[in-house]
Amino acid sequence: MPTRYERLPAGEVLLSLRSIRKAFGATVAVRDASFEVRAGEVHALMGENGSGKSTLVKILSGVHAPDRGTISVRGTSHAAFRSPKEALAAGVATVFQEVLATPNRSVLDNLWLGADGVFRISRSQRERRRLAEEVLAELLESPPSLDTLVGDLDLSDRQACAIARAVLRQPSLLVLDEATSALDFDTRNRLFAMIRRQVAAGAGVILITHRMDEVREIADRVTVLRTGETVDTLSGEDWTTAELVRLMTGQASLVGDAPEQELARREPGQVVLRTRQLRLGADRAPIDFALRAGEIVGLAGLEGQGQDAFLRSLWGLGGASGTVERVEGERAIPVPSKYAARRAGIAYVPRERRAESIFEWMSILDNFTPPTLTRDRRGGLLSSRAALTRFSDYIGRLRIKLGRPADGIGTLSGGNQQKVIIARWLAADPAILLLNDPTRGIDIGAKRDLYALLGELAERGLAVVMLSTEVDEHLELMDRVLVFRDEEVSAEFSHAELSRETLVASFFGAEEVAR
Amino acid sequence: MSVQAPAAGPMRAARPARPADSWLRRALRKHTYLFALALTVALLAINLAIQPNFGWTAQLASFAPLAVAAVASAPSIISGRGGIDMSIGPVMTLSAIVFAGYLAPAGLGGGIALPILMLLGGAIGAVNGLVIIWLRLTPIVVTLAMYFIVIGVNLKLAPTPVRLDDANWATSLAGNLGPVPGPLISLAIPVAIWALLGLTAFRRNLYAVGGNDATAFTAGVNVSAVRVIAFTLGGMFAGVAGLVLVALVRTADSSTSSSYTLIAIAAVALGGTSLAGGGGGITGALLGAASIFLVQSVLADAQMPQTWLPAVYGGLLIIAVVIGALVSGDRVRRTS
Numbered sequence: 001m002p003t004r005y006e007r008l009p010a011g012e013v014l015l016s017l018r019s020i021r022k023a024f025g026a027t028v029a030v031r032d033a034s035f036e037v038r039a040g041e042v043h044a045l046m047g048e049n050g051s052g053k054s055t056l057v058k059i060l061s062g063v064h065a066p067d068r069g070t071i072s073v074r075g076t077s078h079a080a081f082r083s084p085k086e087a088l089a090a091g092v093a094t095v096f097q098e099v100l101a102t103p104n105r106s107v108l109d110n111l112w113l114g115a116d117g118v119f120r121i122s123r124s125q126r127e128r129r130r131l132a133e134e135v136l137a138e139l140l141e142s143p144p145s146l147d148t149l150v151g152d153l154d155l156s157d158r159q160a161c162a163i164a165r166a167v168l169r170q171p172s173l174l175v176l177d178e179a180t181s182a183l184d185f186d187t188r189n190r191l192f193a194m195i196r197r198q199v200a201a202g203a204g205v206i207l208i209t210h211r212m213d214e215v216r217e218i219a220d221r222v223t224v225l226r227t228g229e230t231v232d233t234l235s236g237e238d239w240t241t242a243e244l245v246r247l248m249t250g251q252a253s254l255v256g257d258a259p260e261q262e263l264a265r266r267e268p269g270q271v272v273l274r275t276r277q278l279r280l281g282a283d284r285a286p287i288d289f290a291l292r293a294g295e296i297v298g299l300a301g302l303e304g305q306g307q308d309a310f311l312r313s314l315w316g317l318g319g320a321s322g323t324v325e326r327v328e329g330e331r332a333i334p335v336p337s338k339y340a341a342r343r344a345g346i347a348y349v350p351r352e353r354r355a356e357s358i359f360e361w362m363s364i365l366d367n368f369t370p371p372t373l374t375r376d377r378r379g380g381l382l383s384s385r386a387a388l389t390r391f392s393d394y395i396g397r398l399r400i401k402l403g404r405p406a407d408g409i410g411t412l413s414g415g416n417q418q419k420v421i422i423a424r425w426l427a428a429d430p431a432i433l434l435l436n437d438p439t440r441g442i443d444i445g446a447k448r449d450l451y452a453l454l455g456e457l458a459e460r461g462l463a464v465v466m467l468s469t470e471v472d473e474h475l476e477l478m479d480r481v482l483v484f485r486d487e488e489v490s491a492e493f494s495h496a497e498l499s500r501e502t503l504v505a506s507f508f509g510a511e512e513v514a515r
Numbered sequence: 516m517s518v519q520a521p522a523a524g525p526m527r528a529a530r531p532a533r534p535a536d537s538w539l540r541r542a543l544r545k546h547t548y549l550f551a552l553a554l555t556v557a558l559l560a561i562n563l564a565i566q567p568n569f570g571w572t573a574q575l576a577s578f579a580p581l582a583v584a585a586v587a588s589a590p591s592i593i594s595g596r597g598g599i600d601m602s603i604g605p606v607m608t609l610s611a612i613v614f615a616g617y618l619a620p621a622g623l624g625g626g627i628a629l630p631i632l633m634l635l636g637g638a639i640g641a642v643n644g645l646v647i648i649w650l651r652l653t654p655i656v657v658t659l660a661m662y663f664i665v666i667g668v669n670l671k672l673a674p675t676p677v678r679l680d681d682a683n684w685a686t687s688l689a690g691n692l693g694p695v696p697g698p699l700i701s702l703a704i705p706v707a708i709w710a711l712l713g714l715t716a717f718r719r720n721l722y723a724v725g726g727n728d729a730t731a732f733t734a735g736v737n738v739s740a741v742r743v744i745a746f747t748l749g750g751m752f753a754g755v756a757g758l759v760l761v762a763l764v765r766t767a768d769s770s771t772s773s774s775y776t777l778i779a780i781a782a783v784a785l786g787g788t789s790l791a792g793g794g795g796g797i798t799g800a801l802l803g804a805a806s807i808f809l810v811q812s813v814l815a816d817a818q819m820p821q822t823w824l825p826a827v828y829g830g831l832l833i834i835a836v837v838i839g840a841l842v843s844g845d846r847v848r849r850t851s
Contacts, residue, residue, distance in 0.1 A: 063732075083735075084732060084733045084734065084735050085735040085737065088735045089735075094733070096733060100727065100729060100733060102722070102723045102726030102727040102730050102793065103726065104544075104722075104726055104794050105719075105722055105793075109719055109722070113723050113730065113731060113734040113736065114723075114734030114735035115735070116716030116719070118716065118717060118744065120715070120716060121715060121716045149544070149545070
C-alpha cells in the first residue's frame, strides 16, 4: 500500500506528549501525562479503571482538547487537535473502544467514512474498492462483500471494519483502544500480523488492552498510567508482570488520606438470592452465584467485562441466559423481570445518576418518594406531611446535607443526591440492595458515610451486591469480591485474600502474580 | 460530543450473525421505498381502470407541488437527530408570493426567477441549519419557529391572494414546454440536483451523519457542515416547489402557508425513509407523494366522501411504518 507520510527511520520520536492535563468540571481525568512513541514500535498503555487511558486516547484523536500540555507529531507541535479531522490530518488514526459504525451503510462506505471532504471525493470508486478489499483480505479470512450493510455483520467483523477504516487512512500513528476485545481469535492474530507489518514499515502503534498476554506478545514498550499520571515507561526486555502490577497500583490509596479503618466483619446468614447457569454471552462459562443475608459482595474488573450485565440480570433485566432466583427459606422464586425483582424485595440503584436515577427538575422530597408513594395515602389523597416524616428519618441516618426537602434536587452535591436515591430504595424495605458504582464522582466524606451505612445495614441482615470501579473500595468494604473478565467470573476473593496487587493482577488475567 | 456509549449491557459478546433473512426482507431493507412503489403501482392501475381517459399531464401537474415539497423535506430528515423541517410549507408559499407578486411584475418573471427563488429558500434553510448547530437546539423547535416567522412574512407580503399573470412562462410548467410535459421539468430539477450530489461525497456523508453522527465525527466528517447543507438543500427545493405550486393554481395565497408541511413529511415517511435518519432517499419521497396523490384521486373517482381522506393517509402511514419496523428486525443499537 502506498504511504501518505514519509516514514521516519525506526527509533525516531514519532509522537511526544508533554504534561497533558484534562479535567471535566471538578474531576481531573488526566493530571500529568507525558510519553513518547517511536517510529517502528508498538507502545502499550496500561492502567486501571479511571487511570486516564480513555481520556488520553480521546485527546490524541481530537475528540477532547487538553487543558494544558502539547502534542507533537513528527516534530510539529500542537496545543490540541480541535477535531478528529485535524488529528487524522496529522497522521493519527484511532480505533475506539466502542465499535463505531453506521449500520445501514455498506462496508465500503464505512471503510472510507471521513476520507472525503464535504463534497470533494478523494479517490476513484475503483481505487476505493481495491484498497478496501486489500485491507479486509489481510484482516479477515473470509471478508464480507463490500456491498453488505455493516448492520448485517457480526460484532467481530464490524470491529474489523472499524480497524480497517483506520488503517486505510495510512496513519503514521495507529491508536487501538481495546480494539481486540470483540475480535475472534483468528482475526486477532491477523491484526497482530498486520500491526507487525505496519511497524516494520516505520509506523507507530499505541495499544490499549486488558489482556496481559497481548502486551507480552506484541508490545515493545509499556507506559503505565496511574490516577491520570504517567508513572513510568518500561522496555520489552526488562518488565515483569509483577512490576507492571506494582506500577499500576502504586502505594497511594485512591480513596484518600482517611485511615483505613477495618470495618467489622459479619457472619453471613441464609442464602437470599442465587443464579443458576447464568451466561453473559453465548459461549461463556456459566455463573452460579449465591448471595447471603448480611454480606456485601463486590463486583470488580476493568470496565465492560460483564459485571454491569451481571448486576442488571440480578435485577431481572434479561440479556443473559440462565435463571436468577430469590430464595426465602425453602421457597425459590424466579426473578424474570424488574417488576418481579421489586416484588421480591430487590432494589437497584443505577449507575448513571443523572440519566437513570434523579428527576432533575423535581424537589428533593419528590425524588425520594416514587417507589413508596402509595404509603402516604390518607383517605385516598396523598399526604405530603407523611412523606416528609418518612424522609426526615433518612436525612439523619444517611447524614444527607440539604437546605429544605422542598428545594430542587439540583441544589445538592453529587454525593448527597446519591444518598437521596439510596434512601429512596431503602424506604422500600429491600432484602437485597444492588448498587451500580454508587460512589463514582462523589467526595470522600460522602463515601465514608455510605460505607458506614452499608456496614450497618448488612449488620441488620441486608444483602448487598455492589459494582465498583475503585480497587480501594473493594479492599475496604467488601466481604467477598467477584472479578469479571471477558464476561466470566475469572476470580473470587474473600476479604482476607484481598490486596491491591492480587486484585489488579486478576483484572489483567495475571493470576500467577496474585498468589 | 462524546463517543462514550451508554453504560453498556452485554455488548462484548460475539453476537452470532443475523440469521439468514429472506430475499424479501433483504430487498426491503436495502430499498426502503419498495412498499411505496408497490402501493403507487397498484393505485395507478386502479386509477387507470376506473378512469380510462387519465390526463397524464394534468395529473402530473397537480402532483408536482406535493412531490417537490416531499423531496424538500427529505435531506434534513436523512441527516438525523430528528431533522424535521417544519418550515417547508411556508417557504413554498413565500416563494410563490415573491414570484407572482414581486418578481413577475418587476420583469424578473422569466427563467432567472428559478435561481432567485432557490437562493431565497436556501438562505432560510441555511439559517435553520446554522441556528440548530450553533445553539444545539432540536431541529423541530427551530424550524417550527421559522414556520411561524415565514407565515407572518407571507401575511405581510400578501394580505390578499396575488394572481399570476396568465401570460407568464411559468404556467407552462403545469402544461407543456414545447413537446415535453411541463411538470416533468419541475420534477427533474430537484432530482437532477440530488443526482449531481451523488457524484460528490456529500450524499455519502449525509447518510453517515444521519446513521451515526458519533461515528462520522470521529472518522473526520465535518458533521456540522453536512447538517447545515442538508437544511439549505431542503430550503432550495422548497423554493422550487413554490414556483411549481403557483404555476398550477396561478395564485399565491398566504392562507395556504401551512398546507404542505405535514403532508410532505408524511410522504417522506410513507416512502420508507426513517424519521430517525440515515436511510431512505428522494425516490421514496417521490413514491410516497405519488401514493398520497393517487389515493386521493382514487377516492374522488370512486365518489367516496373526501372527508375520509386524512384518515386514509393516516392508516397508510401506520401500515408503512409498521412494515418498516418489522423489516429492519432487531435493529443494530445506535450509539448517540
